Amino acid sequence: MHTKTEYLIWDKIVNSAKTRIDLNSYGERASKIDAEIVDKFILHIIAAFASGEDHCSISTNLHNELHHIGIDVHEEVIDNIIADKHVVFSAEIYAAYLTFSMLEDGHTEQEVLGYVCDLLDSPKVH
Numbered sequence: 001m002h003t004k005t006e007y008l009i010w011d012k013i014v015n016s017a018k019t020r021i022d023l024n025s026y027g028e029r030a031s032k033i034d035a036e037i038v039d040k041f042i043l044h045i046i047a048a049f050a051s052g053e054d055h056c057s058i059s060t061n062l063h064n065e066l067h068h069i070g071i072d073v074h075e076e077v078i079d080n081i082i083a084d085k086h087v088v089f090s091a092e093i094y095a096a097y098l099t100f101s102m103l104e105d106g107h108t109e110q111e112v113l114g115y116v117c118d119l120l121d122s123p124k125v126h
Contacts, residue, residue: 008113013096016091049085057084099112
């Protein structure tokens with residue numbers, strides 16, 4: 001079972017990513033997809049890139065998941081959607097990687113949430 005803090009971490013990451021895309025630019029069908037499915041789609045992309053999956057694997061897995069829940073979309077469309085997401089979502093991908101690493105290293109969820117919020121709310125370039 002996920003804790004409330006863990007949900008807050010992932011919500012922060014997904015909501016940050018959603019500010020970087022315009023669903024309407026992907027066509028009318030994309031703008032009509034349920035918000036919960038969009039959130040899961042974005043989370044899957046971010047978590048997959050943060051875990052080191054390659055573009056082709058991510059595309060295939062997303063295609064299969066969408067097909068499983070009744071959304072018929074060609075894999076080429078998914079390829080086009082995720083083509084630039086490793087760049088567009090780079091801060092969120094890093095935040096997800098940081099989340100995985102910190103939790104694995106024994107940091108508390110509250111510490112992770114603080115770091116993720118700092119990273120996404122006020123990114124710094126060194």
